[in-house]
Amino acid sequence: MSNEEHILTEHGVKPTANRILILKTILEEERPLSMTEIETILETVDKSIISRTLATFREHHLLHDIEDGSDSVRYEVCHGHHHDGLCCDEGNDLHVHFHCEACGRTFCFEKTHIPIVNYPEGFQIHSINYMAKGLCPECSAKSGNNDK
Amino acid sequence: MSNEEHILTEHGVKPTANRILILKTILEEERPLSMTEIETILETVDKSIISRTLATFREHHLLHDIEDGSDSVRYEVCHGHHHDGLCCDEGNDLHVHFHCEACGRTFCFEKTHIPIVNYPEGFQIHSINYMAKGLCPECSAKSGNNDK
DNA sequence: GACATCGTTGCAACTGAGTTGCAAAGTTTA
DNA sequence: TAAACTTTGCAACTCAGTTGCAACGATGTC
Numbered sequence: 441m442s443n444e445e446h447i448l449t450e451h452g453v454k455p456t457a458n459r460i461l462i463l464k465t466i467l468e469e470e471r472p473l474s475m476t477e478i479e480t481i482l483e484t485v486d487k488s489i490i491s492r493t494l495a496t497f498r499e500h501h502l503l504h505d506i507e508d509g510s511d512s513v514r515y516e517v518c519h520g521h522h523h524d525g526l527c528c529d530e531g532n533d534l535h536v537h538f539h540c541e542a543c544g545r546t547f548c549f550e551k552t553h554i555p556i557v558n559y560p561e562g563f564q565i566h567s568i569n570y571m572a573k574g575l576c577p578e579c580s581a582k583s584g585n586n587d588k
Numbered sequence: 589m590s591n592e593e594h595i596l597t598e599h600g601v602k603p604t605a606n607r608i609l610i611l612k613t614i615l616e617e618e619r620p621l622s623m624t625e626i627e628t629i630l631e632t633v634d635k636s637i638i639s640r641t642l643a644t645f646r647e648h649h650l651l652h653d654i655e656d657g658s659d660s661v662r663y664e665v666c667h668g669h670h671h672d673g674l675c676c677d678e679g680n681d682l683h684v685h686f687h688c689e690a691c692g693r694t695f696c697f698e699k700t701h702i703p704i705v706n707y708p709e710g711f712q713i714h715s716i717n718y719m720a721k722g723l724c725p726e727c728s729a730k731s732g733n734n735d736k
Numbered sequence: 737g738a739c740a741t742c743g744t745t746g747c748a749a750c751t752g753a754g755t756t757g758c759a760a761a762g763t764t765t766a
Numbered sequence: 767t768a769a770a771c772t773t774t775g776c777a778a779c780t781c782a783g784t785t786g787c788a789a790c791g792a793t794g795t796c
Contacts, residue, residue: 454792456744476782486746491783507655507719538711547711555703557718562725563686563695569719570705571655577710602763604773624753634775639754738796745790751783761774766767 443467447517451500458485462493463502463517472506472514472537472546506537506546507569514546536570542579591615595665599648606633610641611650611665620654620662620685620694654685654694655717662694684718690727 441449444463448455465481466473475494479487494515497503503515536552539545554570575583589597592611596603613629614621623642627635642663645651653661684700687693702718723731 454743456792458745479782487782488747488784489745491785492744495784536705536707538707538713541714549708552705552707555705557684557700557703559684559686559700559720560697562728563720564723564728565686565720566689566722567720569717569721570702571717571719572707572711572713573716574714575712580710580712602772604762606774627753635753636755636776637774639756640773643755739794740796741792741794743790743792745788747788748786750785753782754780756779757777759774759776761772763770763772765770 447502451497451502453496453500453502458489459493459496461485462490463497466503466515466517471548472516474514477514507571516548536572538576539571539573540576540579541573542575542583545576547576595650599645599650601644601648601650606637607641607644609633610638611645614651614663614665619696620664622662625662655719664696684720686720686722686724688724688727689721690723690731693724695724 442460444460444467445455447463448459453459461482462478462485465478469477469481473481475487475490478490478494479485482490494503497515498505503517505513505515507513536549536554538547538549540547554568556568559565590608592608592615593603595611596607601607609630610626610633613626617625617629621629623635623638626638626642627633630638642651645663646653651663651665653663655661684697684702686695686697688695702716704716707713
C-alpha cells in the first residue's frame, strides 16, 4: 500500500487511481496548488474529476484551502499534526503563506506562525489567512534585484 | 463640488456621473465592496461600467483591492494618509481585515495593524494581506452564540 | 457465476463573474 | 459647427469551475 493510499484510507476516502494520482501530485509539489495547476500537470485527467476529487478531499479534511487572492484558491495537504480528523490550519498551527508575483507559485512558511492580534470586541475569529506577496528567491535573483 | 468629485479630481479622474455614483456607494458603505455587491446596490449601472470604473480607480490609486478569498476581490477607498498618490496599504498602514462567514460582509480593523513576522531568507515582501474570518457581532448575536 | 447496487468516471453542457468589441452618445477644443 | 477624444451601454465573449447524465467498474448477495 503506497503512502497516498494510506493517507486516503486513513481519511475514509476510497483510494481510486485518479485520487491517488491527484494526491501524489499535490504531495510532490510541496506547495499549495490551484485546481488549474493540477489540471496542467495532469493533462490526462478531466477537470470535472479534479473538481470533484478536491471537493471529496476537503470534505474528509485531507487538505485545506488557502487563498492567495491573485487567482484561484489553492490546496495544501496537511503535513502538520493531524488529530481528530482536523488538519493543521483547522487546529492551531496557522502558518504564513507567500505568493510570488512573478512565477505565481505559492509557498508555505511552515516555521513562521501567524501572530495573533487584538480584534475589536464582539468578533468571533474562526480562521486566519496571512498571505505575503512579493518575489521568491529565484525570481528575485532573475530580476537582478537581489537585496532582501 | 461634492466630496466625491473632489476625490476624483484629486486623483486625476474625470468626475462623470457614473464614477461619482460608484465612488459614493463605496464610501457610504464604509467597508470593502466586491464588484457584485456594487452591481446589486446600483441596479441601473451596467456591470461593464462598474468593471471599467474600478479599473480606472485602481490605475489612479484611488482605491486598493483586498482579498477575502471566499468570493471575489473587494475594493476599499483609502481613508488613510495619501501621499505620492499611494493609498494606505501601498504605504505602510497595513491593517487587518475581517470577513464574516455568515453575512459575507468584510470589515476593516483600521486600528489593528498587521504584525510583521520573520520570513525565510531571500524572499522579498511587497505586500501583506491579513484576513481573519468568523462571525461579526451581529451574526454572532443572531446565531445565539454570543461569547467572544 | 450472474445479477443488483452503488460509487466513480468522463464527456458535454451549463453557470456566473468579469472583460471586451463596438457603435451610439456625450464632452472638449479649436 | 466640426473634428477628436472619452464614456456609455448593450451584446457577445472568455475562463474557471460545477453539474447532468450515461457508461463503466467495484462490491456484495444469492
